[in-house]
Amino acid sequence: MAKMNMIQSLNSALDVMMxxxxxxxxxxxxxxxxxxxxxxxANLQKKYGLDRSFDAPINxxxxxxxxxxxxxxxxxxxxxxxxxxxxxPGLDQIVSELSRIRYRTAGQFTVPAVIRTPCxxxxxxxxxxxMSPEAFFxxxxxxxxxxxxxxxxxxxxxxxxxxxxxxxxxxxxKRLYNGPFEGHSGGALASWGNHPKGEVPEGHYSLPIGKAxxxxxxxxxTIVAYGTLVLVAQAAAERAGIDAEVIDLxxxxxxxxETIARSVKKTGRCIVSQEAxxxxxxxxxxxxxxxxECFYALEAPIQRVTGWDTPYPHAHEWSYxxxxxxxxxxMNAVLEA
Amino acid sequence: MAQDAPRFHVPAPHARPGDTPDxxxxxxxxxxxxxxxxxxxxxxxxxxxxxxLIGVLDHNHQAxxxxxxxxxxxxxxxxxxxxxxxxxxxDRMLKLQRQGKMSFYMKSTGxxxxxxxxxxxxxxxxxxxxxxxxxxxxxxxxxxxxDMMCHCISNSRDxxxxxxxxxxxxxAEGNFFSISGNLATQFPQAVGYAMACRYRGEDQxxxxxxxxxxxxxxxxxxxxxxxxxYKAPVLLNVVNNQWAISTFQxxxxxxxxxxxxxxxxxxLASLRIDGNDFLAVYAATQWAAERARKGHGATVIESFTYRxxxxxxxxxxxxxxxxxxxxxxxxxxxIARLKNHLIGLGEWDEERHVALEKELxxxxxxxxxxAESHGTLHDGPLSPVESIFEDVYAEQDWRLRRQRQDLGV
Ligand SMILES: Cc1ncc(C[n+]2csc(CCOP(=O)(O)OP(=O)(O)O)c2C)c(N)n1
Ligand SMILES: [Mg+2]
Numbered sequence: 001m002a003k004m005n006m007i008q009s010l011n012s013a014l015d016v017m018m019x020x021x022x023x024x025x026x027x028x029x030x031x032x033x034x035x036x037x038x039x040x041x042a043n044l045q046k047k048y049g050l051d052r053s054f055d056a057p058i059n060x061x062x063x064x065x066x067x068x069x070x071x072x073x074x075x076x077x078x079x080x081x082x083x084x085x086x087x088x089p090g091l092d093q094i095v096s097e098l099s100r101i102r103y104r105t106a107g108q109f110t111v112p113a114v115i116r117t118p119c120x121x122x123x124x125x126x127x128x129x130x131m132s133p134e135a136f137f138x139x140x141x142x143x144x145x146x147x148x149x150x151x152x153x154x155x156x157x158x159x160x161x162x163x164x165x166x167x168x169x170x171x172x173x174k175r176l177y178n179g180p181f182e183g184h185s186g187g188a189l190a191s192w193g194n195h196p197k198g199e200v201p202e203g204h205y206s207l208p209i210g211k212a213x214x215x216x217x218x219x220x221x222t223i224v225a226y227g228t229l230v231l232v233a234q235a236a237a238e239r240a241g242i243d244a245e246v247i248d249l250x251x252x253x254x255x256x257x258e259t260i261a262r263s264v265k266k267t268g269r270c271i272v273s274q275e276a277x278x279x280x281x282x283x284x285x286x287x288x289x290x291x292x293e294c295f296y297a298l299e300a301p302i303q304r305v306t307g308w309d310t311p312y313p314h315a316h317e318w319s320y321x322x323x324x325x326x327x328x329x330x331m332n333a334v335l336e337a
Numbered sequence: 338m339a340q341d342a343p344r345f346h347v348p349a350p351h352a353r354p355g356d357t358p359d360x361x362x363x364x365x366x367x368x369x370x371x372x373x374x375x376x377x378x379x380x381x382x383x384x385x386x387x388x389x390l391i392g393v394l395d396h397n398h399q400a401x402x403x404x405x406x407x408x409x410x411x412x413x414x415x416x417x418x419x420x421x422x423x424x425x426x427x428d429r430m431l432k433l434q435r436q437g438k439m440s441f442y443m444k445s446t447g448x449x450x451x452x453x454x455x456x457x458x459x460x461x462x463x464x465x466x467x468x469x470x471x472x473x474x475x476x477x478x479x480x481x482x483x484d485m486m487c488h489c490i491s492n493s494r495d496x497x498x499x500x501x502x503x504x505x506x507x508x509a510e511g512n513f514f515s516i517s518g519n520l521a522t523q524f525p526q527a528v529g530y531a532m533a534c535r536y537r538g539e540d541q542x543x544x545x546x547x548x549x550x551x552x553x554x555x556x557x558x559x560x561x562x563x564x565x566x567y568k569a570p571v572l573l574n575v576v577n578n579q580w581a582i583s584t585f586q587x588x589x590x591x592x593x594x595x596x597x598x599x600x601x602x603x604x605l606a607s608l609r610i611d612g613n614d615f616l617a618v619y620a621a622t623q624w625a626a627e628r629a630r631k632g633h634g635a636t637v638i639e640s641f642t643y644r645x646x647x648x649x650x651x652x653x654x655x656x657x658x659x660x661x662x663x664x665x666x667x668x669x670x671x672i673a674r675l676k677n678h679l680i681g682l683g684e685w686d687e688e689r690h691v692a693l694e695k696e697l698x699x700x701x702x703x704x705x706x707x708a709e710s711h712g713t714l715h716d717g718p719l720s721p722v723e724s725i726f727e728d729v730y731a732e733q734d735w736r737l738r739r740q741r742q743d744l745g746v
Contacts, residue, residue, distance in 0.1 A: 033353070034583035034657045051343035055584045057553030057591075058520060086519060089555060124440040126502035128518025279736060308740045313725045314440070315491035315499025315714060319744060320725060326743075 004200040005192045006177045009151035010040045010116075013158035014078060016204050018048050021076060024162060026053045028063060028080025028116075037082060038118060038177060060090035067113035068098055076162055077113045084119035084171060085131045098167050099142030114161045114168045119147070120228050120275055121312050121321055122175035122185075130312035132227070132276040137169045138253045138285065144209055145253040147171040149230040150180070150197030153250055156207030164209060173227035181228055182235035183323035212256035214263065218245035221269040221334055224260055224286055226252060229273045229305075229322065236327035244331060252282055257289055264290055265297040269334040273305040275322060281306055300337030303330040350585035354655060358665035365667060368392030368611070369402025373620075376628040380565075380606040387597035387607035390641060393616035398677035406458075406620040410684035416457055416477075416615050417679060418693065420449040420672050423473040425697045426482065427646075429705065430489060434503075434650050439490050439714060443504045445470045447645030447663065450615040450671035451546075451576055453477045458622035459544060459572075464534075466514045466527040466545035469504050470576065478511045482704040491719060492712030498720040498727070521547055521554035524573065528563040531571035531629070542629045544572035544622075549596050549639075550581020553589040561637065565603040570629035572622065573600070573637045576612065578644035583657035600637030612640030613671040616678075641668065722746045 004012060017024045026041050032055035035042030044053035056063050060081055067077040081087045087094075094115070101111045121130035137145045146161060146168055148154040154172065161168035175181050179190040192198030216234050220242060223233045226249040237244035245263050249255055264270045270290055272283040287302045305322045313320050351359045366389040374382065395401050408416075427444040434442040445452060452473030456465070461478055465471075475485060487494035489503040497507055505516040514530075517523055527545035534541040547557060552575055564571055575596045579586050586596075593599055600607030606628060610617045618640060625636035643666040647654050679685035712718040723746045726737045733741070 029581075030583045032347070032584075033349075037582065037651070049343060050347040050349075051345055054347045055588050057589050058550045058581060058584075059553040059555060061555055062553070088519075126440075126505070126518065127500065128502070278740070308725065308744070309736050310725055310729050311500070313500050314502055315495070315719045316722055316725045319722050319746075 001199045002202050003193050003198050004151045005179065005198065006151045006154050006172065007038055007040055009155040009200045010158055010172065011042055012200065012202065013155040014041060014044060015047070017159060017162045018044060018052060020204065023074060024076045024078065025051070025070065026078045026080070027056045027066070029056055029058050029082045031055065031080045036080060038174065040116070040172070041080065060086055060088070061093050064090035064093035064098060064115060067115065068093065068101070068111045071111035071113040072101070072109055078162060079113065079115050081115060081117040083129050084117040084133050085128045087115070087117055087133065091136070094137070094143065094169070095140050099140045102166070103142060110165060112165050112167055114158070114170055116158070116170045116172060118174035118177070119171045120173040120175050121317060122181060122228065124314065124317055126314035127311040130317070132274065132307070134171055134252055135276060135280060135282045138282055142167070143253065144168045144251065145171070146209060146251050147173065147227045148250060149173065149176060149227055149248050150195070151192050151200050152197040153207060155200055156205050157209065157250060159204065160206040160209050163206060168209070171227065175228050176231070180231050183232035183321070185318040207250070210251045210254045210256055212247050212249045212251070212259040214245060214259065215248045216244065216246040218243040219267055220244060221271060221331055222247060222260070222263040222267045223271045223273065223327065224249060225273045226250065227275065229275055232322070232324055233273060233327050236324035237331070239324055240328045240331060242331050242335070255286070257293060260286070260290060261293045264294040268297050268299040270294070270298065271303045271305055271327070271330045271334060273322065273327070275307050277309045278304060278306040279309050300334040303334050305330045348587035350587065350658070352659045352662065354657065354659055356659050358659045358662040360665055360667050363667060366390040366392070368395040368614070371402065371404060373403035373624070376624055376631060377633045378606065380604045380634070381601065383606045383608060384601060387601050387609055388594055390609055390611055391617050391621055392611040392614050393620060394614045394674050394678055398674060398681045400616055400678065404617060404620040406616055406623055408616070408619065410679065410682060412457070413675065413679055414685065416453055416619070417672065417675050417685070418697070419453040419457075419473060419476045420615070420675065421694060422476050422697045422700070423449045423453065424672060425694070425701050426472070426476070426485075429701045431650065433705065437715065439503045441503050441650055442489065443469050443649045444646045445472055447670065448576060448578055448612065448642050449473045450618050450675070451574070451612045451640045451642060454615045454618035455544070455546075455574065455622050458619045459626055462512060462541050463626070464512045464514060464527070464530055464541065464543045466523040466530070466543065467516060468546045468548055468551070468576070469516050470548070471546050472504065472506070475506060475508065475511065475513065478513065480508055480511055482701065483707045486705055486708035487711055490708060490712075491714045492708070493718040493720060494711040495720065498724045520551040521556035524556050524560035525563055527573070528560050528567070528569045528571050528635070531569040532567055534570060540630060542570040542572070542626060544574065546574040546576055548581055549575055549577035549586050550584060550589045552596055552599065561600060561603040561605060564635035565605050568632070568634035570632070571635045572625045572629065573635060575637065575639045576642065577639050578642045580644045580648070580658065582648045582652060595639060597637055597639035605635055605637050607637040609639045609641060611668055612642030613668040613674060615671055615675040643668070
């Protein structure tokens with residue numbers, strides 16, 4: 001085991017896979033020589049050569065399409081989109097192509113590419129470096145959507161994504177790259193160094209796509225979260241002294257309804273959360289499915305903790321970010337109901 | 338394991354960290370050599386101009402050739418001043434960012450002529466759709482420096498209410514459209530705007546700026562096809578500063594000989610100019626603006642320059658390009674070149690230059706003090722919190738009203 005932050009563990013996943021499988025290639029804007037603006041692909045070009053880790057022109061549509069073409073030929077491309085906010089020029093290639101090749105060719109062609117992209121706010125990135133656009137992608141049949149919340153999961157899930165027979169959109173909450181984050185704007189940066197999930201095996205391992213984890217056991221209320229909010233929700237429960245069960249979803253498509261339902265049936269109360277704007281977010285999907293599965297166990301309406309229906313503001317970032325306070329309010333609301 | 342040679346071509350720059358900066362591969366057409374065609378020339382007949390390099394200031398800092406815009410010394414001094422102010426402002430803002438006064442900053446060092454001469458050669462009424470490295474335009478168009486700073490430190494007087502990252506200015510009064518954080522998106526918008534100017538029967542034209550790296554985006558090509566199809570009165574400027582963050586220009590250029598040459602593929606008039614030559618930028622902009630206003634359509638202008646500083650405050654270029662590359666840039670520094678030209682004309686001298694530099698630095702420092710009196714990002718006051726729910730729509734619907742209540746503001 002080694003201590004790694006999320007950047008290092010993702011880099012390690014790529015390194016392990018490129019070492020094992022000569023068909024794995026990595027590319028993206030600034031992702032070759034320089035190793036990515038967040039350094040996730042650092043040293044790969046030096047180690048594996050120019051044609052396995054390379055810089056791409058600034059064209060997200062072309063980057064996704066290139067991954068599709070390479071995957072069709074049997075390579076295992078891992079494309080980086082520099083920020084999730086910039087994935088939209090590539091959206092058509094994902095919606096109309098990447099997701100449907102298996103279906104429309106009746107399985108004659110498959111394109112198991114991985115699209116990695118940093119997402120989420122909390123870094124004063126303003127409206128174009130803060131988005132959490134996962135719900136756009138969970139709405140596309142044919143792609144899997146993954147978002148880890150710590151270094152250990154990040155590596156295991158990225159390896160699983162590369163090995164998966166189907167395409168994966170892999171969101172990396174950049175606020176967690178360098179350390180865990182409990183949702184308070186000020187204060188020193190925490191480190192993954194003394195966090196249990198900062199212990200990461202150096203070699204190959206994978207975690208199943210589609211499997212959630214109960215990261216905090218509790219009996220009074222279930223909080224379903226993913227990405228940065230997993231840590232925020234845990235911290236909020238701790239701070240409020242509420243016996244909340246926190247589920248780290250890890251995979252959004254397909255999400256692990258079994259783990260969620262088991263928990264909600266136990267607690268009878270549920271909060272679903274996302275950092276993205278509220279309307280039509282992924283939390284809405286969770287709420288709908290949970291009430292279908294757990295209606296008779298629910299003792300209170302399901303609450304949503306989300307961002308607002310606005311673009312991500314810059315100066316007032318912390319009034320937008322769904323921090324511990326909003327989790328505590330939501331817990332109190334479902335417990336009082 | 339690493340292959341000896343890559344199995345497909347991946348271009349690489351001539352020098353990386355540790356290497357000696359090397360621009361010997363760059364061919365520079367001597368200033369004054371390029372022909373200046375009439376503004377109604379068919380686009381395809383600009384081929385030589387798209388492949389060459391239009392320059393006016395020669396090695397002796399004299400203005401030579403057909404492209405000399407023959408500007409009054411007064412105009413030249415004004416241009417010099419705007420460029421010097423841009424640089425003083427950038428230097429100061431960088432320091433302030435390092436002191437934690439703002440979240441982020443982007444300098445335009447070495448590229449001042451492109452913004453300043455570009456803005457000066459257009460009419461003040463022409464709409465500009467800049468990228469994030471043309472702050473010089475704001476000075477040339479007379480924007481209040483305190484206002485610019487208030488935006489950068491996101492305080493209560495920020496005209497964008499703290500919503501945008503620093504340097505992503507908007508100034509409607511000065512016909513300065515928004516700056517998007519998303520690359521290339523505004524290039525085709527400028528074409529649409531220009532078409533609407535025709536629709537309205539107005540003399541106004543539009544101009545946009547894009548980095549060479551961003552020309553890879555589909556939106557760049559979308560703009561060119563629109564501009565060509567509808568002969569829109571628009572200037573499509575490519576700022577080739579050699580770098581797109583860590584990526585050298587060859588990744589976006591591919592095997593194309595120049596970025597201007599890409600315009601030829603669409604049949605557009607296409608010019609490649611020395612972007613560090615104030616007079617060349619002025620002359621080319623003036624030519625393209627006249628062409629547009631007279632109904633002969635759009636022009637693609639590649640300004641050949643060098644990004645002399647880091648991409649942004651989040652970037653450290655020592656990881657991808659050699660130290661001293663900026664000093665080795667064969668086309669020099671735009672401010673020094675215009676200064677020397679003016680001195681050669683007997684219209685400027687060292688003493689006045691130093692005095693002006695001092696005056697501008699003082700102006701910047703004084704302006705910042707005033708800006709800070711309206712608040713800072715960290716200590717406030719900022720725009721009122723409830724303002725985050727404004728301007729999403731013309732009217733707030735029930736969702737936003739309820740969310741505002743939830744936030745308790
Ligand atoms: C659509 C989109 N993709 C990626 C980015 C991230 N990004 C910001 S600036 C930049 C480099 C742009 O280089 P260039 O176009 O040459 O402009 P320069 O910074 O040199 O002025 C990149 C990749 C972005 N802002 N928008
Ligand atoms: Mg550039």
